[in-house]
Amino acid sequence: MMTQIGNYAACVALAVVLGGSGGAAFAGDAAKGKATFVRVGCYECHGHQGQGGVAGLKLAPDPLPYETLAAFVRSSSGPMPPYSDKILSDADLSDIYAYLASIPKPPDPKSIPPLNP
């Protein structure tokens, strides 16, 4: 029990604490979320940085509110297949969200030489 409490405390210390649009706060582990993002294949369509592309929308930076994202992930009827809690737990989804929220804003395109040759 002490070990579990210790782990929980560590997680809280590392977690990105996020406020949901419904007012409920939750925590996720961005490092775990990054690994899960790859493991469950989010990167396949959305890219490792959630940048999006022809196969999937941009997810980060500035992800959608957690409830919106979670509802879509659970019940998508569009091109993206839904992820049930059997294949992606609520904790994993929170971690993924924390990872997306941790992705920094990109540089100004005007500051990138190859985009302004």
Place this chain on the structure above:
Amino acid sequence: MARKPEVDRRKFLTSVAVAGAATAVASEATGAAVDTTQSQPPKPSALRPSAAVAAAESAVPAALPHAEGRPGSDFMVDVLRSLKFEYLATNPASSCRGIHESLVNYGNNERPEMLTVMHEESGTGMAHGYSKVAGKPMALLFHGTVGLQHATMGIYNAWCDRVPIVVMVGNHLDAATRPPGVPTTHSAQDPLSLIRDFTKWDDQPGSLQAYAEAMVRAYKIAMTPPMEPVAIALDAHLQEHPQNGEMLSIPKLTLTSPPQGDANAVREAARLLAAAERPVIVADRAARTANGMRGVIALAETLNAPVVDQGGRLNMPTSHYLNQSGRGGALVGQADVILALELTDLWGTLNTFVDNVQGTRTSRLKPNAKVINLGVGDLYIRANYQDFQRFADADISIGADAEATLPALIEAVKAEMTAERRAQNDKRADDLRKAHAQGRERAMAAAVLGWDSSPVTTARLSAEIWAAVRNEDWALVSSDFFQSLWPHRLWNMDKHYQFIGGSGGAGVGYGLPAAVGAALAHRSEGRLVVNIQSDGDMMYAPGALWTAVHHKIPLLTVMHNNRAYHQEFMHLQKVGNWRNRGVDRAHIATTIRDPFIDYAKLAQSMGMLGIGPIEDPKDLAPALQRAVQIVKAGDPVLIDVVSEPR
């Protein structure tokens, strides 16, 4: 069960060979059968030959028989020259040996020059890419049956992409005279039946005169829109035997003018377009040439109508404010008149399809929206393969070549348009300019996401290539769909040859060979040619790298190495989730890892400079600068970049 005593196959064969040799030598020396089972005194290892054997081996031979008269295949070369083929790609084959010998000795390997390809699918892909740039076919010469079987997917791609290629295959038709064994196994009574569902015409001529007529007819048919592959079977007997004294002539090639739209139908289409409040032009393979692109631009500017370029060719400059391809679905949904120019899939343009469990289908069209379909798709159609797509409603359907019909349509629109409508249309220009600029800004903002991350994003990959080539006379010879269309979003493509679309049939293995063929066509123009190459596609036909080196075809190949057959990876993910089983095993048989392939070494193994693998995006620009200099000097280069999936 008792085991049979095993026989050491190597020892068995060795002893049989020795026994056989001894028997043959002894028989020749003595002229009598030898009983090798009896004990004999040891013999010298080399026996003195008999007088007869010595004479046979050392005497000056009598004149050897050889084929008298002018070979039939020399005349075949004359026919190829009359059609002005510059290149003929081949993988050597016994059924083509007659014409092969004529091409190199009688034809001196000039016009056509033979290109050595390492797989018939590679040769077909080369001809496909070449034709789209050169505007004329490359000849192909393959073995019948097995060679043609190798070539079939490439021919299907060309068929779907409406590209003229001329396929010749060798065949031993006469069962009584052809060699037994493999040549007979590789012969067929109707060898071209294999590809008849996706070629426009074929023939197996029975005489040299018939060959000449068949070739000229084939060329003419291939070059008449809808342009498609054609095929001719070359009988080996016709190739190898002398001409029999017949009077031979080569027909004059006069290309058929492309079909233009019926004047009444064109006028009716013009009335709809001129009266439209929100017209939109959707183009896929409308621009074969610079004239085609000029026609699309002129029509769009006349109407001030947005153009959705679906990318089968470069139909509209990416920098033109009327190129609104990034919001194509929305524009079709808002339009009151839609003009479709040479579309692959009209139904898919007018409807949405969501690849979910239900396969949701929804019409995009507004009520009362009118559809004008202009193209050659209805003019030649076959039943078996479904490249004609779902049937779509149209209000006016003009069976004609769009490029050839555009001048008449533009004039008709101008004649039908009132001054009031022209003024209203002109008011759209500002909004369209603004939308185009905003689209560019959104692309720039999206391109920087993950800019410094590894794997390298496809946006950065494309941006760095653009920075390296933009001041050259460049051409991109690969599809950019798998790179999230970044070149279309970031590069200024304003010449029709700067983009030639994709495979047409989505048959994997097209990319590298087509790029080599396209680069060959660009070589005489001195253009810097870029191929963004998918890794899975590369491994279908890597031998095309060797062909590029061997024939000194300058080409910059940049690997989009996502280490997977990524489209299929996503399919597995989708189905696994639909079935609530997850994606943990989706990598099985969809990924290219364990081990990773070193594409730079692959290129090096064939004499090409290979750079990479590059994983840090900061290493990309220097590698590209180095590679561009080498390509400009005339050699192909490959840069391997470990990249994002899309």
